[in-house]
Amino acid sequence: MTEPIRRRSGRSVYLAATICAIGALLFGYDTGVISGALLYLKGPLGIADNAFLQGLVTSGLLVGAMVGALTSGSLAARLGRRKMALVAACVFAVGSLAAALSPDVATLVVSRFVIGIGVGLASVIVPMYIAEISPTRIRGTLTSLNQLLITAGILLAYIVDYALAPWEAWRWMLGLGVVPAVALFVGMLFMPETPRWLASRNRMDEARQVLERTRRPDEIDEALDEINTAEQQARQEAGWRDLTAKWIRPALSIGIGLAVLQQFVGINTIIYYAPTTLTQLGMGESASIAAQVGIGTVMLLFTLVAVRYTDRIGRKRLLLAGSLGMSLSLGVLGALTLIVGASGTTVAVITIICLATYIASFGATWGPIVWVMLPELYPLRIRGPAEGLATWSNWAANFVVSLAFPVVLATIGQGLSMLIFAAFGVVSFFFVRALVPETTGRSLEQLENDLRETPQEKVSGQA
Secondary structure (H helix, E strand, O other), X not given: OHHHHHHHHHHHHHHHHHHHOHXXXXXXXXXXXXXXXXXXXXXXXXXXXXXXXXHHHHHHHHHHHHHXXXXXXXXXXXXXXXXXXXXXXXXXXXXXXXXXXXXXHHHHHHHHHHHHHHHHHXXXXXXXXXXXXOOHHHHHHHHHHHHHHHHHHHHHHHHHHHHHHHHOOHHHHHHOOHHHHHHHHHHHOXXXXXXXHHHHOOOHHHHHHHHHHHOOHHHHHHHHHHHHXXXXXXXXXXXXXXXXXXXXXXXXXXXXXXXXXXXXXXHHHHHHHHHHHHHHOOOOHHHHHHHHHHHHHHHHHHHHHHHHHHHXXXXXXXXXXXXXXXXXXXXHHHHHHHHHOOOOHHHHHHHHHHHHHHHHHHHHOHHHHHHHHHHHHOOOOOHHHHHHHHHHHHHHHHHHHHHHHHHHHHHHHXXXXXXXXXXXXXXXXXXXXXXXXXXXXXXXXXXXXXXXXXXXXHHHHHO
């Protein structure tokens, strides 16, 4: 009797995590699809010679994502994680259809802003939902699905761009995002709310029912006790106000630091501008998009490494290894570009190899692990606002890097640009080594108790 129940509960939690992670697929698709579409919408909308309007079309999503991320935490605390996933699905669908039907550039920018709100919502809600519904023993693996589906979405966008390139069908490229949006909405209609949010609303019977669906029988009582204890401790606290509490500040600083550094190592300059960069190196438009598909495939394959090993190797070790890999690959790319030059077949080949190595390092480490750790770092009562603020910081950093990169690239060239990103990789290594705690194998409630302890209590406890 126990074994069938155990298998059924295991399938249930994997299904819930996978359905919610469709939001991450949309995140990746709508982030990545513009890189190919941008090559073909310049003429029809009259922005071929207007770099500002091209940047506006690209960065409109990022501004929307900042709005979505900043508001999603409070809304998720009030309405629930599941309802916010449904809202995100609706926003994605509306934005995708509007972008596909845009008659002019102003409508397209507004549509990309709306899609960005959906991306911001998903970037907070998906890892939060998965982390809260998952057992401790597989929380890292399941939360890594967030980055895996982001990566799959980016790769899907590259494949769609490549497949539709002969027809220059940029409207279809943008509009096909409505398909996974509908799948997310329908799927989440049948998924449960997280037990931790239910407990925060004093709906303990419902929380137990969800735990019975998503935990092994021997884990239910312990999980319920931990949630109950954390909720009792949190009842005296309230949302945004608690973000300034002294005991919260270390976790808040670490979360924001991880979120910002994930962008400052340069990942989205590759996602947004690789086809444009490769065409400037002499490759054709279709060949540039094909190379982008290869880069996306590498990211997907190496994200699977994180899904498999994040609960075995540990979050901190993977982050440190990723920082070294990214710094080395971008350092080599920058140095060789300065020595050999910034054009020609040789530089194009070197660029692709180094970018693939960089993508592999990011995909196995900083890509998934940051999203795994953000919901782990914060206590239940402020998890929504705190994760929303950290994710807003991620999108703000993304906006700054994406907006500045074309200017920096034109001013100082590819070599020095890559060396700057390599330097941020070194900074990320020392940041993780000095400040980031290991969260592997510890329940969310245990991590919260660590935050509440004073340094003196921790010392006395170790003694």
